[in-house]
Amino acid sequence: MTSLPEYLSRVTELTDRTLQEVLPAESVFPGSIHAVMRYSTFAGGKRLRPALIMAAHEACGGAFGADRSVLLASAAYEMFHTFSLIHDDLPCMDDDDLRRGKPTAHKAFNEALAVLGGDALCILAFECLARIGRADVLRETAAALGTDGMIGGQVVDIESEGKPADRKTVDYIHQKKTAALITASVRVGAMLAGAPEEVLKRLTAYGQHVGLAFQIVDDILDEEESTEQLGKDAQSDRERGKATYPAVCGLEQSKRHAEELVRLAHEDIAPLGPKAETLRTIAAFIRERRK
Amino acid sequence: MTSLPEYLSRVTELTDRTLQEVLPAESVFPGSIHAVMRYSTFAGGKRLRPALIMAAHEACGGAFGADRSVLLASAAYEMFHTFSLIHDDLPCMDDDDLRRGKPTAHKAFNEALAVLGGDALCILAFECLARIGRADVLRETAAALGTDGMIGGQVVDIESEGKPADRKTVDYIHQKKTAALITASVRVGAMLAGAPEEVLKRLTAYGQHVGLAFQIVDDILDEEESTEQLGKDAQSDRERGKATYPAVCGLEQSKRHAEELVRLAHEDIAPLGPKAETLRTIAAFIRERRK
Numbered sequence: 001m002t003s004l005p006e007y008l009s010r011v012t013e014l015t016d017r018t019l020q021e022v023l024p025a026e027s028v029f030p031g032s033i034h035a036v037m038r039y040s041t042f043a044g045g046k047r048l049r050p051a052l053i054m055a056a057h058e059a060c061g062g063a064f065g066a067d068r069s070v071l072l073a074s075a076a077y078e079m080f081h082t083f084s085l086i087h088d089d090l091p092c093m094d095d096d097d098l099r100r101g102k103p104t105a106h107k108a109f110n111e112a113l114a115v116l117g118g119d120a121l122c123i124l125a126f127e128c129l130a131r132i133g134r135a136d137v138l139r140e141t142a143a144a145l146g147t148d149g150m151i152g153g154q155v156v157d158i159e160s161e162g163k164p165a166d167r168k169t170v171d172y173i174h175q176k177k178t179a180a181l182i183t184a185s186v187r188v189g190a191m192l193a194g195a196p197e198e199v200l201k202r203l204t205a206y207g208q209h210v211g212l213a214f215q216i217v218d219d220i221l222d223e224e225e226s227t228e229q230l231g232k233d234a235q236s237d238r239e240r241g242k243a244t245y246p247a248v249c250g251l252e253q254s255k256r257h258a259e260e261l262v263r264l265a266h267e268d269i270a271p272l273g274p275k276a277e278t279l280r281t282i283a284a285f286i287r288e289r290r291k
Numbered sequence: 292m293t294s295l296p297e298y299l300s301r302v303t304e305l306t307d308r309t310l311q312e313v314l315p316a317e318s319v320f321p322g323s324i325h326a327v328m329r330y331s332t333f334a335g336g337k338r339l340r341p342a343l344i345m346a347a348h349e350a351c352g353g354a355f356g357a358d359r360s361v362l363l364a365s366a367a368y369e370m371f372h373t374f375s376l377i378h379d380d381l382p383c384m385d386d387d388d389l390r391r392g393k394p395t396a397h398k399a400f401n402e403a404l405a406v407l408g409g410d411a412l413c414i415l416a417f418e419c420l421a422r423i424g425r426a427d428v429l430r431e432t433a434a435a436l437g438t439d440g441m442i443g444g445q446v447v448d449i450e451s452e453g454k455p456a457d458r459k460t461v462d463y464i465h466q467k468k469t470a471a472l473i474t475a476s477v478r479v480g481a482m483l484a485g486a487p488e489e490v491l492k493r494l495t496a497y498g499q500h501v502g503l504a505f506q507i508v509d510d511i512l513d514e515e516e517s518t519e520q521l522g523k524d525a526q527s528d529r530e531r532g533k534a535t536y537p538a539v540c541g542l543e544q545s546k547r548h549a550e551e552l553v554r555l556a557h558e559d560i561a562p563l564g565p566k567a568e569t570l571r572t573i574a575a576f577i578r579e580r581r582k
Contacts, residue, residue, distance in 0.1 A: 142418035
């Protein structure tokens with residue numbers, strides 16, 4: 001059993017190799033759009049979604065790194081995630097200047113290239129998924145991204161700013177904006193390994209618990225850490241009146257809730273045995289992470 | 292043989308029925324995103340891309356309106372087109388207040404909903420294509436939309452603003468920004484009818500000629516017609532220093548070139564016989580249109 005940092009670095013290596021291959025070089029005309037796509041994709045993301053795809057694939061009997069469709073899905077999910085970050089950071093949305101310690105896309109380039117760069121990543125990600133040739137994977141992904149998924153969560157997130165937050169709204173935002181794509185990552189990894197319905201059901205629950213825990217920890221970090229530690233503006237959530245867990249439940253209860261969600265995630269996959277060890281380690285890492 | 296206005300109204304009826312079915316109602320939470328998606332999709336577009344899909348399908352032996360996959364592709368292409376218009380109209384791009392005589396999405400709603408509404412239409416359109424279950428159609432479409440297609444054209448369009456235009460640049464912009472998706476419409480209609488390679492090649496040439504003619508006529512109309520006739524700001528291209536055909540060749544030569552392209556489009560499909568009659572009529576209509 002490799003350690004988690006070692007696993008994540010192997011995931012990053014495989015994912016980045018695939019991304020290098022599918023993303024046109026900056027020397028390809030028109031260069032500016034390829035530059036912004038690459039700038040944001042290679043900005044030091046944790047590659048959490050690829051790690052979940054690969055770990056779920058392994059948990060269902062797949063061999064690590066051996067399956068081309070898993071690599072394409074990993075690259076695609078990282079591009080979908082990057083697309084959402086670029087658009088969320090725009091002045092008309094969260095208006096963020098920093099992301100992972102670097103200027104956001106519209107700051108490093110300009111707003112038009114940030115909008116179009118996000119669009120192009122989303123389109124290229126769908127093209128990667130199409131190469132896999134599995135309509136079920138495409139539909140699963142599109143549903144997780146759309147207005148009943150990531151986009152829906154982002155809409156409610158923005159529309160809730162500055163209003164008194166309630167627990168139901170925060171749950172909706174976190175489940176849709178963050179947990180939907182994380183759950184889809186886990187499911188797609190399993191689907192590509194041909195997992196039976198019973199296993200898919202367990203992994204879906206795992207994904208929902210881990211996804212929600214991830215966003216709650218994100219909220220907690222925004223409250224507790226400094227800008228330097230985070231690589232993005234700290235306490236920006238509170239300044240903006242964002243609907244977050246600490247805002248509705250307080251810090252201590254948010255931490256207990258994240259703990260509980262990770263415990264539930266472990267329970268979900270307990271019957272899957274040793275093959276699911278990496279998924280267990282990822283769930284524990286989400287609780288412990290510091291940025 | 293039905294007249295073209297009659298054909299277009301039947302295409303609109305079928306496409307809009309499918310769009311009504313796939314687009315969530317405004318009453319579905321979160322309502323604002325579904326409202327902006329519907330506002331822009333049902334803003335009175337000509338449904339040219341669906342017409343080309345259906346006419347190409349018929350030209351290759353398909354029966355009009357009988358094939359579910361053709362309806363899904365038509366709805367998807369109209370959503371891709373609407374997505375591109377919403378983002379192109381944004382303040383950071385063309386900054387347009389009017390489109391088809393109505394306020395643009397960011398004017399009628401706000402910028403955040405315009406960005407996310409465009410994103411959501413793109414995602415839903417891919418979901419519709421995934422329902423067809425044809426990986427070749429998905430890849431064809433993604434390629435036509437990406438940085439070697441529509442997005443690439445939009446990037447060069449924006450970056451060429453206010454600079455002295457040359458013919459090569461204008462050709463690139465028009466071929467990528469407009470003709471790529473129009474060509475893909477024709478090809479996808481034919482692919483769904485199982486057209487052989489030889490026919491696809493002819494229809495590809497037809498699509499490229501018709502797509503380029505369409506954009507040149509658009510440029511000419513922007514110069515010649517009033518804002519009221521166009522439903523969008525007239526002469527906005529010249530004011531912004533856009534790279535257009537009239538700007539590099541003059542109005543008269545632009546008109547002659549559009550004529551010539553339509554003649555070539557007719558030649559491309561001459562061997563396809565009477566089944567291709569609607570495609571011929573559409574090409575002629577593109578030359579004659581007034582908005």
